[in-house]
Amino acid sequence: MAEAGLYIHIPFCEKRCRYCDFYTLAGSRGRIPDYLAALQRELALRAAEPFWQRQRFATLFFGGGTPSLLSPQQIAEILDSCFAQLRFAERVEVTLEANPGTIDGTQMAKYRAVGVNRLSLGVQSFDAAELTLLERVHSPQQALVAAQNARYAGFENLNLDFMFALPNQTLAHWQQTLQQAVALAPDHLSAYNLTIEPGTPIHAAIQRGELKPLTPEEEREFFAFTIGFLEQHGYRHYEISNFAKPGFAARHNLKYWDGSPYLGLGASAHSFDGKRRFWNVANLRKYLERLAQGKLAEEGEEKLTLQQRMFEFAFLGLRQRRGIPLAEFSQKFKMPLAQAFNGELRRLEAQGLVIHEGEYLRLSREGVFLCDEICGRLAG
Ligand code: SF4
Structure with a gap:
């Protein structure tokens, strides 16, 4: 049987980015302890289900939101509970997504010490104007330092996330970002074509004519350039938006792509058991209430034909x-x-x-x- 993946959603962010349409909560850090208590209850309920008891988990992914808002101690407690209640493979890939604006070298070293072995930094761009346009909380310099600190902290598996085809972006600027990225020699790079989702502030700005999105032809040119550039620098284009040095493909993401089961814990998290996909309520209050009553916070399901x-x-x-x-x-x-x-x-x-x-x-x-x-x- 294919090994499973475990996803843990941490929905808190310092500030909402302009393009974001994930389930995230800005300015609610005070709720983190309640949330973690609910997560522990959800884990215990799922771990008691025969299907998840039978699985062997090979990956664990802290995604968000901004998981780096959790202290290393809080991450350690979640990891301990997961390892105690679910069955894991011998070599588990443990990824933590981090925002370069909310993490320093000491914190990274502590994450590494408690068992996180893959760090994924949301850099998005090394261009200050582009980061301002996206309303990210960090500067290019902070992202650069964070990537260097990750290595000092002992991370031998480092991913950097980027976005291209931003409104007003030129190919020359994107090239500069990619050049700085490869100079840091990450093991893995994700490069997403920015999707402008309705309901986001960036979508509204485009509707008002304040920003001009790239044309499909320009997007294609950026994508073609990205593939050529990263392949030249030794990264294998192994999935539409993902590039890796040999042996560093993201094991957790591969589970989504190869149809393996995955269990998602936390508000808005999605799970898949091979035939049925189901998801938790994307609302912190409801999530906490349901778990406080000892019930799962599942909100919907889809049985695949x-x-x-x-x-x-x-x-x-x-x-x-x-x-x-x-x-x-x-x-x-x-x-x-x-x-x-x-x-x-x-x-x-x-x-x-x-x-x-x-x-x-x-x-x-x-x-x-x-x-x-x-x-x-x-x-x-
Ligand atoms: S840091 Fe990520 S999850 Fe949080 S608001 Fe920005 S894009 Fe959304």
């Missing part, structure tokens, strides 16, 4: 450089991939957008730029 499971398997496979594993698809769905999706994959292949490579079907160089459109065609 066979068609949905096939689509997800194909879609998540195509997002990865290796592609869709043909034999696994046939075995899982009792049908060869070529027969699924009304022959759409054959048409995509004829158009040169997907190609066979060994035992996989993957996006071609051109297909990589049309990933969303291709997946839309598979969805029918």
